[in-house]
Amino acid sequence: MSLKSDYGQPKENYHAKIIAKSAVIFAVCVLLTLICLVPIYILIVNSTHNSMDLAQNPSRFWFGSSLGANFRTLMNNLPSDATKTMKRVATQYHNAFNVGQGYMNSLIIAGCTTFLTVFFSAMTAYGLTVYEFKLNSAAYTFIIAVMMIPVQVSSAGFVRFMYSLHLINNFIPLIVPAIAAPAVIFFMVSYMKSSFPLDIVEASRIDGCGEFRTFLTIAIPMMKPAIAVQGIFAFVANWNNYYTQNMILKNEKLSTVPIMVSKVLAFDKNIDNGVNFLCVTLSILPIVVVYFILSKFIIAGVALGGVKE
């Protein structure tokens, strides 16, 4: 009898314990969410105040009314009664942070690199999985081996080489190397191995389809999920890349968004805090908006990338 009563009893307060645990976890998650979101919120709030208000009270939690004024300063589009100092501030900010041009340059670089990365990586992955040739496994081993080499390691030689080719202040050294992306190839090879039946290639050969046409019209559409995920990551990585862009692009007209932000950070006089905040907001906003639209996709992609072994 005593045995039965030992096993028959439900665990003590089982339900209450689970509810308590869930509540604690929820509270921690809310706290972390706040830590992630509040800096962005404060940033946006502060970009709607002008520097005079911010100097009086920098600790502001609600929106002000100077967004338009800050924006006019940034665009160097001041009213005619502006003081000399204001004009100097506006010129300084407009030269360093030319919004339209910066977005344009970043978009050109990120767009082209994304296209080249996904297209040529899909092509290399296709070549490695579909064809059997002598150096096949050697090539794949090489790609895996070089996957983790950091950019910093070769950047001194890279810059010196680009100087000697006269490619400084040119988008080519930022765009063309995107063709070679070992990590993307590794991802695409594992995707193809799991979900690309090789019989399809044989079938298309029997139907008289050429090898490149098979790749373009059959393989690419079948690899769309992998291409979409890697495309998003390639775009974000290149949009955010400060290191390489800053060492190649020295001309102000070619500045991309991260370079412009770093220039605003380096000001040591004529600083206007409101406009400062506006610059940072403008540099963050596009990527955050795109992120929230594509977030489900991106989270799934990160999880896929983590499944190794």
Added chain:
Amino acid sequence: MASAAQRRIKSISYAKYGYMFIAPFFLVYCFFQVWPLIYTFILSFKGNQAASANWVGFENYSTILFGQGSAAGAQATHQEFAKALGNTFILWFGNFIPQILLSLLLAVWFTDAKVKLPGKGFFKIVMYMPNIITAASVAALYVNLFGDSKYYFINATLMKMGMAEPIQFISGEWNAKFMVMFIQTWLWFGNTMIMLMSGIMGINPSLFEAADIDGANSGQQFFKITLPLLQPIMVYTLVTSMIGGLQMFDIPYLYHNGAQFSKHLETVAVYIYYNFNKGTVDQANYGYAGAASIIIFAITACLGAITFYMNRDKDAIAKKKQRKKAEKQYKAKMKQGGLTL
């Protein structure tokens, strides 16, 4: 039976197409990656600034590693590099430990089937968000919030709440280091969490059920099931994070006041960048930058080898060993003549 067409196809060699498909990758990789790497190696044996055409042997290495060398300020160069190496390690350690603990905790919570958590998807999306933002903008955001004087948001808010003096979040050496660790954790914990979650979800759920029925509590389940089975992915996370830590550049370089980066946040990546990016080609220290790059390359290669060693298929190796042992035993028996076929 194979048709005539199928037989004909089998007889055609498609190998040349394979080479054609992978050729663009290898051409571009050699031109933009392999050659610059070799060139960096060559530069590390050449002089600095105006003397960059002269061969100097291992002098750059001995200068930055031990402070020996004929160049003026060899000792100062060595101290700067040693400080950069130390900073890299401190900043990496200080962001990796809280990051992995937090991510592991969150990953276990998010994958626990018993916990009822509303808005799980939303939490995941928000926690990953910092990782997607331009690192340069993140540095700018924190500089504009945590400025040293009372004219910046955090100090102003703290002083409103009764603090007497503003905190030097940027120019104070350890305050700034702490801030960089915090920012790095803020940037990366969501990413690590999602990777670990996918690792935990790969574990057979019946193991947890069985443990539950046997009366194991969540602590026991974590230490006896989750952690041992998560080992490969933990090693992967550790090594990628270490290699990432060696590359730590944007935040330490841009988290500063005024026109120059903060010396107390100088990492190896900043050191390399600063040395080869100084002024014109004749003013830059390609020798020091090259030598530092090659040292980093060596460290990365060692780390990569460790992951490879830790992550190889242990079962397959054990089976191979067993098979060999069995073969040996069989042969020994044959020699003794105890067994006839």
